Amino acid sequence: MFDVAILWDWIAFSVRWLHVITAMAWIGASFYFIALDLMLKPSDTLPEGASGEEWEVHGGGFYHTIKYMVAPSQMPEHLTWHKWQSYSTWLSGAALMMIIYWVGGEIFLLDPTKADLSLWQGILISGGSLTIGWLAYDQMCKSKLSEHPTLLMLLLFIILVTMSWGYNQIFTGRAALLHLGAFTATIMTANVFFQIMPNQRIVVADLMAGRTPDAKYGKIAKVRSTHNNYLTLPVVFLMLSNHYPLSFGTEYAWIIASLIFLTGVTIRHYFNTMHKTGKGPHWTWAVTVLLMILIAWLSTANTWDGDYDALEARELTEHEQQFASAAGFEEAYNVVLGNCSMCHTREPAFSETMFWAPKSIYLETEADIARNAQQIYLQAGASHAMPPPNAISTMTDKNRRTIIAWYRNATGG
Secondary structure (H helix, E strand, O other), rough: OHHHHHHHHHHHHHHHHHHHHHHHHHHHHHHHHHHHHHOOOOOOOOOEEEEEEEEEEEEEEEEEEEEEEEOOOOOOOOOOOOOOOHHHHHHHHHHHHHHHHHHHHHHHOOOOOOOOOOHHHHHHHHHHHHHHHHHHHHHHHHHHHOOOHHHHHHHHHHHHHHHHHHHHHOOOOOOHHHHHHHHHHHHHHHHHHHHHHHHHHHHHHHHHOOOOOOHHHHHHHHHHHHHHHHHHHHHHHHHHHHHHHHOOOOOOHHHHHHHHHHHHHHHHHHHHHHHHHHOOOOHHHHHHHHHHHHHHHHHHOOOOOHHHHHHHHHHHHHHHHHHHHHOOHHHHOOOOOOHHHOOOOOOOHHHHHHHHOOOHOOOOOOOHHHHHHHHHOOOOOEEEOOOOOOOOOOOHHHHHHHHHHHHHHHHOO
């Protein structure tokens, strides 16, 4: 039976696929142009207004690139704008966030043990925080702080650390890191849409009107582009973090996310310097390794206090009550306890190498199982993804039919 849950999961998968494709295009273009800009060399044969050139070989051919610091003397007949990679990445990412963390907010966005929020309140914070972040950052860049780039970057880092902590106070661990990534990606795309592209259009308009373009517009775009360059790698990490509980499922997840921004700086500094001088500062790798060791150490902090009575006593949310009161819940509950809870527990003992429940999904209490009903249905009912083949489990086809029947009773499917 092809029901809504399965259809919705495939929509989410398709949008995620699109998001990854567009992100590769954006990041690839960004890294290429940063490297190209740094590799440009002066030459006596350059035309007037040109600041550097670079010869490259790729795919059996040679490429000769010349950069004009402000603009060429006349408008070229053909001009390629690099903007849609950024726009498509943000739009597909925003759609994916809405599908998973807004429509599925009762499961993936809200954590009732952290904050007592309704779904609409969580969505309002989710979307509103992205807008507020861009506005604050944009005002800083337009202020006198722009004359002090190092201080500006430090203040941006402080904002990111603050948001990392704030998100972790109200959202699930997965949602907190994902939103920090979306917060950062919004700044990056808004840089392109509101600053880089408009300034480039002004230069083009001046050329077409026969005016000499003002160099300040190129400088503004350069600052924003540099910020994007240093923020790219942390955003990629945060987008992948939801697959690794050790990154989001600990007390210090907000610190881990903050430190990742520093690794982005050290790694990009190495490559930027190498592209410009031909040799990168090797100390940056030592700092990066030390930061990752610190991150790994922080990820081992398990703060679960074993208070299961408090978990059992918590009042079920409306979403949880829908599934806990459905016909067949008790039978499905016993199936999940017997086949899934040995791994999906707050204190894993199934394997010596398992420190956290897979994806930090807990399936121990009635609230846990009711809360994750859709994922249980998709992973262990509609498909055989869980439990894994080598797990100690008595999951049978009858058990899976029990889960399917319970879920459909709850959803009217």
